Amino acid sequence: MYKFASANIPEVLKIDSVISAFRTTRDNDNDNGDGEVHGFQEFVYVEKGEINMLVDDEIYHLLPGQLILFPPHSFHSIATSHEAVINVVCFSTESPFMQRFKNNIITLNDRQAEDILHITALGKHIFTTPPRSVYDRGTLPREDIKDYELQRLANLIELFLFDLYESSTEASATVPASSINIANYHSDQLHRLTDFLRANLERNLTLEEISTGLQLSIPNLHRLCKKQCGCGPIAYFIALKIGEAKKMMRKTSLNFTQISEKLGFSSVNYFSKLFKKKTGMTPSEYAKSFYHK
Numbered sequence: 001m002y003k004f005a006s007a008n009i010p011e012v013l014k015i016d017s018v019i020s021a022f023r024t025t026r027d028n029d030n031d032n033g034d035g036e037v038h039g040f041q042e043f044v045y046v047e048k049g050e051i052n053m054l055v056d057d058e059i060y061h062l063l064p065g066q067l068i069l070f071p072p073h074s075f076h077s078i079a080t081s082h083e084a085v086i087n088v089v090c091f092s093t094e095s096p097f098m099q100r101f102k103n104n105i106i107t108l109n110d111r112q113a114e115d116i117l118h119i120t121a122l123g124k125h126i127f128t129t130p131p132r133s134v135y136d137r138g139t140l141p142r143e144d145i146k147d148y149e150l151q152r153l154a155n156l157i158e159l160f161l162f163d164l165y166e167s168s169t170e171a172s173a174t175v176p177a178s179s180i181n182i183a184n185y186h187s188d189q190l191h192r193l194t195d196f197l198r199a200n201l202e203r204n205l206t207l208e209e210i211s212t213g214l215q216l217s218i219p220n221l222h223r224l225c226k227k228q229c230g231c232g233p234i235a236y237f238i239a240l241k242i243g244e245a246k247k248m249m250r251k252t253s254l255n256f257t258q259i260s261e262k263l264g265f266s267s268v269n270y271f272s273k274l275f276k277k278k279t280g281m282t283p284s285e286y287a288k289s290f291y292h293k
Contacts, residue, residue, distance in 0.1 A: 021123025049084025057243020
């Protein structure tokens with residue numbers, strides 16, 4: 001009897017569920033309020049136009065052909081000055097492989113762009129919006145969808161991510177988004193606002209104090225934030241605070257009470273409540289998730 005060699009296949013990445021995959025048009029009239037947070041992976045690809053994405057405490061400017069992928073529990077919002085066409089894919093996975101993509105802007109090649117459009121077109125075929133009396137967000141498969149169609153969609157997302165990682169590593173197409181933020185601010189006023197808010201993270205600023213500090217009227221302040229951040233001024237200020245809190249948890253030995261005091265929160269309980277609202281996790285859960293990686 002022959003003895004055959006074989007290769008055991010490691011499970012590098014497994015998509016556990018697909019929440020949604022869709023193509024949509026965005027403009028300044030349908031930006032998503034004060035942002036959102038959820039416990040699954042998401043990537044956004046800009047097909048046409050330009051967008052600003054606020055992810056935690058950083059603003060990333062994406063041009064046509066660029067994609068950003070951010071991890072679960074990231075507060076995020078989208079702003080557009082003009083009409084933009086974007087493709088969004090949301091899915092859940094526990095695979096550590098996904099950590100390689102955290103908050104990077106990736107420029108896709110033509111084939112990868114076609115793959116994204118194929119994935120979102122398949123998502124449109126597979127999914128339907130469930131009754132909002134049952135589910136707040138997300139999609140469900142249509143009743144006539146076969147199991148293999150769902151598996152094919154998950155496999156296509158997995159293959160796309162493998163290709164994305166391999167090509168961006170070889171061609172150095174992946175750019176740390178934080179390195180290009182300032183250069184891509186389309187508004188000197190937003191730059192001034194960000195600097196002002198970061199310099200006052202220890203305070204509990206009101207809208208009036210922000211307006212006075214920038215010498216900008218409150219209506220203009222709202223318009224600036226909606227156009228450039230996709231959220232209101234106070235929501236942006238809180239996002240900066242929560243982002244700084246995350247950095248303190250990762251890089252310092254301060255406890256939660258000390259962090260809440262340094263960031264101007266009235267109490268550690270209020271800080272914990274707001275942190276969970278903006279990240280979907282308590283400070284303790286976030287700290288555990290970080291140290292377990």
